[in-house]
Amino acid sequence: LMHMSKKGLYKQLTSSYGENFTKKQAQYAVDNVDADWNENALKKAEDYRDTMSMSKSAIYDQLTSSYGEGFTSKQAKYAINNLD
Incomplete structure (x- = not known):
């Protein structure tokens, strides 16, 4: 639904402003979630392109920052290469 990276999901789960799970609980969750991180990166890239009119270079920087x-470089490259 939110097209998060593994790193972003972990941060959300452990944040005192987010879900406030322990680090151990959050790590278990991200290790066991059935997610397609490449597809999440692509969906997030499409959101940036469609709502903020960002260039591919700017989207890549935002995805990997x-x-x-917090997507990996490989995931961000997949997203940029598959933007239609």
């Missing part, structure tokens, strides 16, 4: 989405 530790202050942004």
Whole structure:
């Protein structure tokens, strides 16, 4: 639903402003969730393209930023290469 990265999901689960799970609980969750991280990166890239009119370069930077989405470089490249 939210098209998060593994890193982003972990941060959300452990944040005192988010779900406030323990680090151990959050790690268990991200290790066992059935998610297609490439597809999540692509959906998030499409959101940025459609709502913010960002360039592919800017989208890539946002997807990989530790202050942004936290996707891996490989996942972000997949997303950029598959934007229609």
